[in-house]
Amino acid sequence: MRAILILLSLLLPLRQAPAQAQAQAQAQAQEAVHGGPVRALAVAADGALASAGFDQSMILWDAAGGRARAVVRWHAGAVNALAALPGGMVASAGEDGRVALWPSRPGAQPLRVLEGHGAPIVALAASGALIASAAWDGTARVWDLAGGLPPRVLEGHQGNVNAVVFGADGVVVTAGFDGTLRAWPEGEPPRTLAEFGLPQNTLALLPGGALAAGGADGVVRIVSADGGVRELQAGTRPIVALAASPDGAVLAAGSIGGSVALWDVATGRLRHRLEGPGLPVWSVAFAPDGRTLWTGGADRRVRRWDAATGRPMGPLGGPLGGPLGGEMEAAPASGFDPHGARVFRACSACHALTPEGGNMAGPHLHGLFGRRMGSVAGYEYSERLARGDITWNRETVADLFTRGPDEVTPGTKMPVQTVGNAEDLAALLRFLEQATR
Incomplete structure (x- = not known):
């Protein structure tokens, strides 16, 4: 509650978007679908869902009704990352290196913009009034929305920083192109938690302080709090999306190859492999009750799955107007190869x-x-x-x-x-x- 009050007191005094812009955004949302691959998903504690994509847009969904309630196009480039914030707000970030903060009913302009990165931001994480961002400028940054101070800049990775999470103890953890997982305690030197020798693309927090990392070799590595490592062989294509169920019992892994695997974290047993989620799958997220899994991929769709059975429950949004007409047709027009x-x-x-x-x-x-x-x-x-x-x-x-x-x-x-x-x-x-x- 304190984090919600801090954020609201900080953001609400700022100028709101005109009513006309809000009405226009709502009208655009009626039959919305993304115009490119769905790069990121975020689910709030109340189940509200946001998606973002290569089409430079963020869509806020009425998940129960299967329709969009707002479409936001503000970033200058692909929107690569989302994070749910207290009070129903959402943070978005992308190719333009900026983090934008949006209310639950967004207008044409964000409430606040965080700037400092010199390259695309590819991951966000939130904890109370703190936002962490990871970027291809070789740094991660921690923004204190309540403090009004410059962000804490985390430098040490050799190359792109691909993922960021807040650990169980609140310490920021990052993964990078250099194959390392690093922890960044405030006021202390960073620690290298693991080194795998090949790029690590994504992170998820698991029970007991364990971390799951998705690698370029198609392997999910679970790093326990004591440094032990277990491997889950998800395939041969790079893992680019990870999400843990709210109770931490199930881990979803999405790959460039288009597969999504659901793993039992305790035993390492493969529960399900989802069929037909799109090539590649860029994003995965669980609903707060753990029963629904959301995926987003190159087919431009946000898709809903029964996490217990692995069965599809249908996509969100209106029909896709694909280049050959219809939703990603299997059959080409007459005369085409x-x-x-x-x-x-x-x-x-x-x-x-x-x-x-x-x-x-x-x-x-x-x-x-x-x-x-x-x-x-x-x-x-x-x-x-x-x-x-x-x-x-x-x-x-x-x-x-x-x-x-x-x-x-x-x-x-x-x-x-x-x-x-x-x-x-x-x-x-x-x-x-x-x-x-």
């Missing part, structure tokens, strides 16, 4: 094929071949793509998906995706030549 259309499904969450489909999380692909990079009108490109020094053709598109966007166009907003199978790549190129004319 069917193999290539299936490969393209991983791209269709961010890109429309026609100008009528509009710019989504990425620009539309109409007229792709022969088009200069960074030239679609109305799309806000990252600085690297805006240079326009590549012309898209079979060779350059093949290079993009062979080496990856992070190698071909470093600094791009495009998620890292490669096509390692030569037949899949050839089929994708055929399909793009046909479908983007």
